[in-house]
Amino acid sequence: MPGPPVHHRAFFDLWSRVYDVPIVQWTVYRPVHQAVLAELRAEPARRVLDVGCGTGILTASAGGVVDGLVCGFDLSFGMLERATHRRVGPWVEANALALPVRAEAADVVVSTEAFHWFSDHDAALREFRRVLVPGGRLIVAVVNPRAGALARAAGEWFARAGQPAYWPTRSEMRARVEAAGFSVRRQRPVVRLFGVSFPTVVTVARRTE
Numbered sequence: 001m002p003g004p005p006v007h008h009r010a011f012f013d014l015w016s017r018v019y020d021v022p023i024v025q026w027t028v029y030r031p032v033h034q035a036v037l038a039e040l041r042a043e044p045a046r047r048v049l050d051v052g053c054g055t056g057i058l059t060a061s062a063g064g065v066v067d068g069l070v071c072g073f074d075l076s077f078g079m080l081e082r083a084t085h086r087r088v089g090p091w092v093e094a095n096a097l098a099l100p101v102r103a104e105a106a107d108v109v110v111s112t113e114a115f116h117w118f119s120d121h122d123a124a125l126r127e128f129r130r131v132l133v134p135g136g137r138l139i140v141a142v143v144n145p146r147a148g149a150l151a152r153a154a155g156e157w158f159a160r161a162g163q164p165a166y167w168p169t170r171s172e173m174r175a176r177v178e179a180a181g182f183s184v185r186r187q188r189p190v191v192r193l194f195g196v197s198f199p200t201v202v203t204v205a206r207r208t209e
Helices: 006-019 022-041 057-063 077-083 121-131 148-160 170-179
Strands: 047-051 069-074 091-093 106-112 132-143 182-190 200-207
Touching: 022 057, 022 106, 022 132, 022 182, 022 200, 047 057, 047 121, 057 069, 057 106, 069 077, 077 091, 106 121, 121 132, 121 170, 132 170, 170 182, 170 200
Parallel strands: 047 069, 047 106, 069 091, 106 132
Antiparallel strands: 132 200, 182 200
16 A cells, blocks of 8 residues: 655654653643553553654653553654654564555554554454454554534635645544444543544554454
8 A cells, every 4th residue: 555645744744843842742642641640550461553653752661561562653764763762662664554464463553643644444444454463553643623614614624725634523533443443331521621622532443352
């Protein structure tokens, strides 16, 4: 499967330069990372894949929670270049729709604030199911707008800006995850800045047999 267009990669390579800025982390990413880490602590896992890992901050933190391997995947070389300075890994340049991982290789797949960028949500979810063991956990944290109209408007704005994105509503996220062969266990909103109309929700699911 071909990778994303070069200009998509360039967008994230550029974003990698400000991704680690403390004010960005504390207001945007840290509350979400803490919610995902809480889910990881709730149940043991030995093989975790972090898809859309960015500069690897969550991946590194997960390494301190998981007694095993935590591997970070991202399509941006700029993001991964910064991630390699962290004392965890491995780090893999890859498209979420075609992970270079054998079937049933992971206990948990995590994706944090990246799902909206994937070009085909359903294909990504099927790929996550493929690499998970039966009963394996899926933890996806992404903005779920309260209304479909908001989701469409945001997506159209980013498409016009040259970087397509789509944020599913909470109910749509549940439906897509279940249609891909998962059983949704819970959906928990994350309290953070600007989270009223565009709340981030952590969807936790298990791969069905």
